Amino acid sequence: MLSRNFRLQKVGNLNWLQKNYNFSQIAFSIDELVVLNVSRGEYDEEKFFEHVRLLNEECFIPIAAGGGIRTLNQARKLLRSGADKITVNTLIAEAPDIICQIAEEFGEQCVVASIDVKKVENTFTIWTENGFCRQKKNLEQWLDRVFKLPVGELYLNSIDQDGTGHGYMMELLDYIPPTVSIPVILAGGAGNHHHLSVGLNDPRIDAVATAHLFNFVGDGLEKARSKLFTEGFNLAKWDAQKAKDLKESVN
Amino acid sequence: MGEKNITIVDYGMGNVWSVFSALKFLGAKPKLVSDAEKISKSGILVLPGVGSFKKGMEALKSRGLDEALIDAVKTKGSRILGICLGMQLMGSVGTEGGETLGLGFFPNRIERFTPQELGENKAPHVGFNPVRFNERNGLFNELSLESDFYFTHSYRMLPEKIVGRYGTCFYGINFLAAFELDNICGTQFHPEKSQTNGLILLRNFLMA
Numbered sequence: 001m002l003s004r005n006f007r008l009q010k011v012g013n014l015n016w017l018q019k020n021y022n023f024s025q026i027a028f029s030i031d032e033l034v035v036l037n038v039s040r041g042e043y044d045e046e047k048f049f050e051h052v053r054l055l056n057e058e059c060f061i062p063i064a065a066g067g068g069i070r071t072l073n074q075a076r077k078l079l080r081s082g083a084d085k086i087t088v089n090t091l092i093a094e095a096p097d098i099i100c101q102i103a104e105e106f107g108e109q110c111v112v113a114s115i116d117v118k119k120v121e122n123t124f125t126i127w128t129e130n131g132f133c134r135q136k137k138n139l140e141q142w143l144d145r146v147f148k149l150p151v152g153e154l155y156l157n158s159i160d161q162d163g164t165g166h167g168y169m170m171e172l173l174d175y176i177p178p179t180v181s182i183p184v185i186l187a188g189g190a191g192n193h194h195h196l197s198v199g200l201n202d203p204r205i206d207a208v209a210t211a212h213l214f215n216f217v218g219d220g221l222e223k224a225r226s227k228l229f230t231e232g233f234n235l236a237k238w239d240a241q242k243a244k245d246l247k248e249s250v251n
Numbered sequence: 252m253g254e255k256n257i258t259i260v261d262y263g264m265g266n267v268w269s270v271f272s273a274l275k276f277l278g279a280k281p282k283l284v285s286d287a288e289k290i291s292k293s294g295i296l297v298l299p300g301v302g303s304f305k306k307g308m309e310a311l312k313s314r315g316l317d318e319a320l321i322d323a324v325k326t327k328g329s330r331i332l333g334i335c336l337g338m339q340l341m342g343s344v345g346t347e348g349g350e351t352l353g354l355g356f357f358p359n360r361i362e363r364f365t366p367q368e369l370g371e372n373k374a375p376h377v378g379f380n381p382v383r384f385n386e387r388n389g390l391f392n393e394l395s396l397e398s399d400f401y402f403t404h405s406y407r408m409l410p411e412k413i414v415g416r417y418g419t420c421f422y423g424i425n426f427l428a429a430f431e432l433d434n435i436c437g438t439q440f441h442p443e444k445s446q447t448n449g450l451i452l453l454r455n456f457l458m459a
Contacts, residue, residue, distance in 0.1 A: 028446060031379055056272040062401055062444050082268045084403070084444065106301075109375045109403055152377065181373055236379035236399035238447040246450045248278035250457045 024058035028240035029221040033059060034087065034155065034209060036114075037067030038130050045074060049081040056082035060243075064112050064155075067130075070094075072101045079106065087155060089114040090128040092142075093135055096149055103150035112185075113151040115142060117172055118159040124175065131159055139175045147180060154180075155209070158188035165191025165212050173204045185209050193224035200233055257281040257457070258293035260320070262310045264336060265301035266443075273443035277454050287319040294329050295457070296320070299443075300336030304345030304361060304406065307336050308353065320354060330434045331356075332456050335404060338437030347406050356435050359408045359427065368424040375405040382428040382440065384418040390431040391416060392455045398448045400428070400440035407439065 027033065035055065037048045045068065052065050065078055066087030075086045075098075086106075091099055092113060103111050116127045117139055124139035135142065146154065154176075158169035168189045176184060183206035186199050190210040199208035210221075228235060257274055261267050261283040274281040274297070281297070284290055298320070300307055311317045323329040333341045341356040346363065353361070364374050379399045384391045400420075407426035410419055417430040420439070429438040429452075436456055442449030 053268060056269050057276065060269075060273055060276075060443060060446055060449055062403075062441075079266070080268065082266060082272070084266065084269075107375065109377050152375075183377075236446075237395075238399065238445075240447065243447045243450055246447070246454055247276055249454055251278035 025240075026221055027059040027061065028238070028243055029225045030061060031236055032062045032064065032207070034112075035063060035065040035067075035083075036087065037065075039068075043068045045077075049077055052078060052081040052083050064153075066112070066114065070098065072098060072105065075102045076105070079110070085110050085112050085153070087112040087114045088151075089116065090133075092146060092149065093128045093133075096145075099149050099151065107152070108150045109152040111149075111151045112153040112155050113146045113149065114155040114157065115139075115146065116157050116159050117169070119169075124172065127159060139172070143175055143177070147177075147182075151182065153183045153185060155185045155187060157209075161189030162187070163212070164189055167191065167195045168199050168208070170198070170202065173202060176204060183207060187211070193227045196224060197228060197231055197233070200228070256293075257295050257297060258284045258290060260290060260296060260298045260316060260337075261285045262300075262307075262314055262316055264307050264310050265299045267299055269441075269443045270297060270299045270334065273450065273453055274457070277450065277457060279457055285314055285316070287315040290316060291319040291322040291327075293323055296323060296329055296331040298331060298333040298337035298340065300334065300340065301403075302336055303348045304336065304339055304353070305348030305351045307340050308345070308351050311340070311354075317354060324354075324356060324435065328434050330456075330459065331436065332453075333435075333437040334443070335439060335441060338439055339406060339408065341435065341437055342408055345406070357413075357430075357432060359411060359413070361406050361408050363406050364423065364426075368422075370423050372423050375403055376407075376422045377403045379445070380420050380422065382418040382420045384416070384429070386416055389416050389459065390429065390436050390452060390455050391418065393451050394448060400438070400442070400445040400448055402428075402440045404439060 062084040064085035064087050065083040069075055088099055116131050117124050126135040126142045156172050161169045168186050185207040186205050187209035190196055191212050196208050199205050257279050259281050271281050324331050339361045340353050342353045342359045342361050343355050345351045345361040379401050381397045382400050383397050410427040415432040418428045419425040420428040442452045
C-alpha cells in the first residue's frame, strides 16, 4: 500500500480547530492532510495560503490543498506556502490545460483529482464548484476524462454520505476501471473506526479520508488509528507523544 | 552549545517553508539564505529541494552556490543535510534531464528506477515506507531499526560502496534512503513531512 492516509477536510478555520480540538495533537494520528477551501462568497486566496503556512508550523505530514485554484500561479503559490500537492475539481471541467501545466512544472504526483459524486435517480452525477454545478457527464464518463489527465491521485467523495457518519459509498469503486494504476482515496461518510476499516479492506482503495467530527472530539482519531493497528492494518508508525518532548528540544 | 543557527540554502527549488517550520518547532533558529558568501561561512547547512537534478544544479550554479557549498563542506568541514533532491545533488552524477555533474560529496550516481526494478510498482514512489537502518546512533539515534518515512521521488541512489551509517528502503530494489558520513548527511525521504520520526532525525542532525 503506497499511501495510507486519513484525511481531514472542511471543518473551519485553523485557530478554531486549534482552540477547540487541539488540532496539532490530532495531526499526529494522520498520514496526510487534505485542506479544502470551500469558502463561499469572495475568494480570499492570500488568506487561504496563510492558513496553509500556519498548518506547517505544527503539522509535519504531506499536505494536499486546493479549492478555488484556477491558475498555475495560484498553484505555485500554494506549493510555496507548504502544500505538497494541489487538489483540483472544477478545473477538470473548466480548464484541463491548467492541470497539464501544473503537472508539467511540478510532476503528476503533485496533482490530486477530486470528484464530488451525488446519486440522482440511480445515476451517479458529477458536481463541481463546491457541489453547486452539475456536470452533464456521469461518473463513468467523468472518470474516463480524469484518467486521461496527468494526475497522480484520485480523491472520490460522496456528497450523499458526506457528513452523515453512516459509512462510505462503496459502490463508487465499481466505476473505476481495473486498469487504473493511480492511488484512490475514498471520502465522505466515515463515522467510526469500523467504516475506515471497511474502506481499507477493499483492495481497490489505497487510502481512506475522514472529515467527520468524531475525529475531533477527544482522542477519537488516535483511538481509531490504534484499533486499525490491532486489526492488522499496515499503517505507518510513529510515537505521537514523543513529538511534544521534541518541541524546543534543541535550545 | 547556545542557539542553533541553521542555514537553509534557498535556491528556488522546493519546499523551504516546511523545512523552516520543522527546524523552528525543534527550537532552532533557521535562516533562509541564497547568498554564496554567507553560505560558505555557515557551520550548519540544510540543502532541501524538489525538482529535477539538472535544474537543481543550474539553480545552484547560477547563484554561485555550488562552489560556496563545496568550500563550506569539503574545505571547512561544515555539517550539511541534503533532503530529497538536496541529497541527490551531493552525489557524483545525475541523469535526470541529461547527464549532469553533482557536487560530488560522495561517489554514488543518481538514476531513475528501472522498469525491471519497478515491476508492478509505480513511479514516482510516493507515500510512507519503512527505512531499515544499519545502526541506531548519530543521525539515526532513538529511531527504530525500521522506521516509516515519507517519500516522493522517481530517481534513486543505490547503496553501492556506502560506508558509515545508512538506511535503505525497498521499492522493487533496495535503494539508499539516508546516510551519515562524517559531516555529510542525506535523506531521500522528507524528514520535515514524516511526523515524529522525521523530527527525531532532524533533532539528531542539529544536536551532533
